Structure formats: C-alpha cells, structure tokens
Amino acid sequence: MTENQKLYSAITKIAWGYIFILVHIKINTxxxxxxxxxxxxxxxxxxxxxxxxxxxMLLRPLAVVLIIWTALSWVQETIGAQLIPFINYISFxxxxxxxxxxxxxxxxxxxxxxxxxxxxxxxxKLITRRNIYTVCTTFLFILSFVMxxxxxxxxxxxxxxxxxxxxxxxxxxxxxxSALFGLRxxxxxxxxxxxxxx
Numbered sequence: 001m002t003e004n005q006k007l008y009s010a011i012t013k014i015a016w017g018y019i020f021i022l023v024h025i026k027i028n029t030x031x032x033x034x035x036x037x038x039x040x041x042x043x044x045x046x047x048x049x050x051x052x053x054x055x056x057m058l059l060r061p062l063a064v065v066l067i068i069w070t071a072l073s074w075v076q077e078t079i080g081a082q083l084i085p086f087i088n089y090i091s092f093x094x095x096x097x098x099x100x101x102x103x104x105x106x107x108x109x110x111x112x113x114x115x116x117x118x119x120x121x122x123x124x125k126l127i128t129r130r131n132i133y134t135v136c137t138t139f140l141f142i143l144s145f146v147m148x149x150x151x152x153x154x155x156x157x158x159x160x161x162x163x164x165x166x167x168x169x170x171x172x173x174x175x176x177x178s179a180l181f182g183l184r185x186x187x188x189x190x191x192x193x194x195x196x197x198x
Contacts, residue, residue, distance in 0.1 A: 003051075004187040010048035011109070011184040017041035018177050022170065030078045035070035039063055042105070052115075053108040062101045069094050099137055106130040106176065109183060116186045125179040129172055136169040 001009075020038030024031050043063040050057050069090075076082065106126055113123040143162050 002189070004189050006048045007052065007112075008184055008187040008189075010045040011180055011187070013041040013045040013048075014105075014109070015177050015180040015184060017045070018173065018180070022173055022177070029080060031074060034074045036067045036074060039067045039070060043067065049108075049112070052112055056105070056108045059101055059104055059108075062097055065097060066094070066101065095141055099134065099141070102137075103130060103134055106133075109180070113183050113186070118186075120182065122179055122182050122186070126176065126183070129176045129179060133169060133172045133176065136165055136172060140165050140169060 017038035017040075020033045020041065021035045023033050025033055043060065046056050046060055046063065107130065110123045110126040110130070113126060117123060140162065143158070143165070147158055147162065
C-alpha cells in the first residue's frame, strides 16, 4: 500500500466513522448504525496516520474510552437495562473527552490538509467548522447543565435555544464530514495511463 493509499483509506474511514456517530437508524430500540463502530473505524485510522500526524496516536486511549462507553450505551438502550452506574457523572466526563477528542483530531487533520492541499483551502474549512462545532458543543454542554439545575421542569425559551443549537451543531458536523471527504480526495491516485503500442 502506497502512502497516498494509506492516507486515502484512513480519512475515508474517519469520514464514515463520523457518519456512524451522527446518524441513528433504529428498529425498536436497536441502533443499526452504532456509534462504537464509528469510533472503532476512527481508532483503526489513527494507526494509518501516525507517520504523517506525529501527535495523533495520543488520541488512541481516548478513542478506546469512547468505544467502550458507546458500546455499553448501545447495549443498555438495546436491552433496556441500566448497565452503567453513576451514569450522569460518567456522561459528564465522557462529553468533555469527546469534545477534546474531536477538537484535536480535526486539528491534526487540518495540519495534514495544510501540507498537501494545492488550491482548495480544505485546512481553513476544517479549522473554521471545528471552531464553530466546539463553540456550539460547549454551549450545549453548559445549557444542559443550566437546564438540569435551574429548569428541571423545562422552560420553552431555554428548550427552544437548546434545540436550535443542537440542529446547528448537527449541520456543522455534516459539513465537517464533507470537508473530510474533500481532504480524502487530495490523496486519490490517478489511474495509470494506458500504454500506447505501435
């Protein structure tokens, strides 16, 4: 496998991994696109990228934590049983881990884009969308805490703001996936030219 093929494969898996994390298709309580599969694809891709992104392997332990968490959550939702003790406290920590994981992964990938892009500014797209995603996710995180503490029965205006921010965050994530497919195409190898024989 050439270096370009490794990068193409890794970024393809990361993009599809995010699709598994973002899209939920359920039959009864079973999610057919479980998030732990998406994180597994991303974890595998980190190894393929280690020669081009020097710090990316530091994300490996966090990816393992996210795989375990999302797998347990998937089993819990599927069978309808409480498997995770102290779920509220753990989910608080997991959200912080997930926020940092996405921020650092997209930072590393934007640096990779910066090294290989020629005309289209994919690095700038990734950085801009990463920043908007981080702000929106942090805002949702804080707003969720505020709702639990001060509006336990719900408040229309707060719930509306939460819903609107959630929609914006989801749209931004799909825009990030689009930019990842653009990054992947930088490493698409042209097919060999046919030989001309006399």
